[in-house]
Amino acid sequence: MLNTPVTSKQPHSVPTIKDVAKAAGCSTATVSRALATPEKVSDATRKRVNQAIAQVGYSPNIAARNLRRAESKTIVALLPDISNPFFSEIISGMEDVAHQAGYQILIGDCEHDPARAEAYFRLLSTNQADGIVLLTSEIPRALVKQADKQADFPLVMACEFFSDIDLPLIAIDNHQASAQAIDYLVSLGHQRIATLSGPAHNPICQERNRGYRDTLAAHQLSNEARIAEGNFGFRSGYQQGLALLEGKTPRPTAIFCHSDEMAVGVLKAARQLGISVPDQLSVVGFDNIGLSEYCDPELTTISQPRNEIGQQAMQLLLHLLRGEQPIRHQTLSSHLIVRKSTGRLKP
Amino acid sequence: MLNTPVTSKQPHSVPTIKDVAKAAGCSTATVSRALATPEKVSDATRKRVNQAIAQVGYSPNIAARNLRRAESKTIVALLPDISNPFFSEIISGMEDVAHQAGYQILIGDCEHDPARAEAYFRLLSTNQADGIVLLTSEIPRALVKQADKQADFPLVMACEFFSDIDLPLIAIDNHQASAQAIDYLVSLGHQRIATLSGPAHNPICQERNRGYRDTLAAHQLSNEARIAEGNFGFRSGYQQGLALLEGKTPRPTAIFCHSDEMAVGVLKAARQLGISVPDQLSVVGFDNIGLSEYCDPELTTISQPRNEIGQQAMQLLLHLLRGEQPIRHQTLSSHLIVRKSTGRLKP
DNA sequence: CGCTAAAATGTAAATGTTTACATTCAAATT
């Protein structure tokens, strides 16, 4: 009779910690310790255990571990729309530190559907997730309110926030970023500066619009304020761009957009109307996505430190999970990147 | 003493199936059955159980369920790079049918790092995932080979594939799609048609390049074949575009790109060199991402039914998981969308 | 060498489900 390399009785049965224990000549407890807290096990046994693990081809059953430890090592990243490229680098940043700490990221695409968001929140109570990073304010407020009540509900926000609910937050100063863009446009000589905002109910857009208004006021341009509303996407940029540029009211000479996609939409609208950018119209975007260097003209835009936002948000959440009392609010700095879509008017 | 609404002894302890059983006056088995197989339980008890569930605020502990059932209801979607917008709609399609069937999707971003891919494959053996949809061929071949050996390893591919390993696959006919693009360019009168390919070792690119060569040959243009290699991104499109357009060899009059991002990169290169598109150069992209309608000029491109690819891939995987013998290969149809970046030469 | 403390290991309970098997009960059949 030949010796089979694997010594399990049942053919095809997945090796468990018991098999390892048997092979290493110790108890399952020791194997478990050798894995979780190697320093509590003698060098000799640790070595034997590791050999045994390799020999039988063991990998721990995570469901059992999760059950026993009452955790899942999974973090949900809740976003409004997975197709928005703005989020991918944030996710990358989150993954970096999450993996480092032995956590997984589950990407939750809400698709603007409240039921989806609710389903993802429910993962917490069923032990399928340990925490949530919330990257959208477009979810049922009830969910958040409830979470906020529990003292240490593992929830942090990144980029977006709620104006009336104070949650741990990693974000840039949207008011200031907006002000910087407007200041810059004014410095180029622009007076009729319009804003193409994201959804009006979105707090970050409200922030940016306050920054816009405040800065216009500071330059005595308040009565030039004009805000159009889009949804961050190409199409709404194009449509609202057309509306802004072909209306009967005196045409704006600059448009500040709350996303790069909308800015590119505005570029298309301007092209279609024979308005040259930047000679007759300046356009500023927001986010500095990859595209902004490759559109025509290259886009002046506000850059957010996306990777860092993701990293810090995850750090913050991990602190929360460890029961620590971290700094609940971090403001990261954005900066204006000047490219070719802005300039002085050339009549 | 006041009655608390929740009748648990331990404060804050999460209610389990036992609490429900107690409240409903039945055994845990019955509660479990009422949830999993309601038809095996009398109407009266089912009602009592549901009331009890609502009353104690029970939701099942999924880790325990997964342990007992030896499944995770989680599917891994493995992709090369999450920031490529091409994938987001495929993911959406996958999620639609996955959620329908009670499965979750875990997005695995490999970032071209073999270790990452391996980690995601390992989820299968640790019971953290039930199956994999593989959207990249850029992973260690050993992993796939090994999976292929096991008769019913729950793995399907979508879009991408391996030339030498026969796995279940949902994809378009890349050879034909490529041929269609080239035929169209030839019909416009182009003779010097270059291809800006994705990575040369990528089977779908090889397929497309075969389609390119075969079609040139069919038109007696074989000696005009010229293939540059990029990596699907904007930057490589721009760089290779410059190289193709400013070289000493006679300049191509059309460039067929393996991605829209690269095509937009080529547009930038052409702009920079003062080559007008489409009058002096035609450009064709691939994938029809959102951007292609908003760049200048709007991009002629090949559209893949991304949502459907995602749905079908998930369907296929679900069949596999149910132990059925599904059709292992499905070819979906792509089509050419003609916009403004292609035309006859105007000298 | 005997004693104590610390380190290493083992035993067994606990985690929350599901499900095979056993039991009960009511209705249907003789």
Next chain:
DNA sequence: AATTTGAATGTAAACATTTACATTTTAGCG
């Protein structure tokens, strides 16, 4: 009325870990 059947329910084992507690071993020290 006795028997059979099938449905409804209950009992308890099983899933693969972790860990509190108990026990054994080792080292240290006078």
